[in-house]
Amino acid sequence: xxxxxxxxxxxxxxxxxxxxxxxxxxxxxxxxxxxxxxxxxxxxxxxxxxxxxxxxxxxxxxxxxxxxxxxxxxxxxxxxxxxxxxxxxxxxxxxxxxxxxxxxxxxxxxxxxxxxxxxxxxxxxxxxxxxxxxxxxxxxxxxxxxxxxxxxxxxxxxxxxxxxxxxxxxxxxxxxxxxxxxxxxxxxxxxxxxxxx
Numbered sequence: 802x803x804x805x806x807x808x809x810x811x812x813x814x815x816x817x818x819x820x821x822x823x824x825x826x827x828x829x830x831x832x833x834x835x836x837x838x839x840x841x842x843x844x845x846x847x848x849x850x851x852x853x854x855x856x857x858x859x860x861x862x863x864x865x866x867x868x869x870x871x872x873x874x875x876x877x878x879x880x881x882x883x884x885x886x887x888x889x890x891x892x893x894x895x896x897x898x899x900x901x902x903x904x905x906x907x908x909x910x911x912x913x914x915x916x917x918x919x920x921x922x923x924x925x926x927x928x929x930x931x932x933x934x935x936x937x938x939x940x941x942x943x944x945x946x947x948x949x950x951x952x953x954x955x956x957x958x959x960x961x962x963x964x965x966x967x968x969x970x971x972x973x974x975x976x977x978x979x980x981x982x983x984x985x986x987x988x989x990x991x992x993x994x995x996x997x998x
Contacts, residue, residue, distance in 0.1 A: 925953035
């Protein structure tokens with residue numbers, strides 16, 4: 802028989818798991834009109850494809866890694882085209898000079914309202930390492946400039962297995978962060994799902 806005068810030990814309670822949070826936008830979240838100070842025509846303007854999907858992954862240039870990322874994120878590989886519907890969109894580029902320059906041109910196209918159907922749906926830019934190791938200083942500086950023109954940026958490291966067409970046994974932490982952030986950004990909250998009165 803238990804002693805009624807002795808306090809029972811408190812039963813362990815499970816700690817609630819913290820809700821995943823997405824890094825706040827650090828750049829513009831909507832286009833702001835024609836670029837008055839734009840230095841002439843853009844080197845490349847991405848086309849449009851009319852497919853309504855959960856997530857659109859578009860490359861700023863060929864070989865950016867859209868196929869790999871679209872598979873990883875369960876999105877649509879838009880190659881080098883913006884969506885024709887207002888789908889949540891990721892812009893993807895490599896971190897070499899040509900890739901960063903193309904990403905800058907695509908960001909200008911978006912910011913200059915050259916993408917009418919996705920005015921506020923650009924989630925951000927994914928910069929995929931073009932080689933192992935640190936970026937040279939000029940590329941670091943250009944990547945910071947490009948980052949200022951999009952809502953948010955994810956930097957993905959070099960993954961050797963992808964180079965040879967294999968899946969890595971474990972994904973690096975920045976890729977897990979991208980998966981978590983994109984899932985939170987494209988999944989509607991209960992408030993968004995509630996029907997309007």
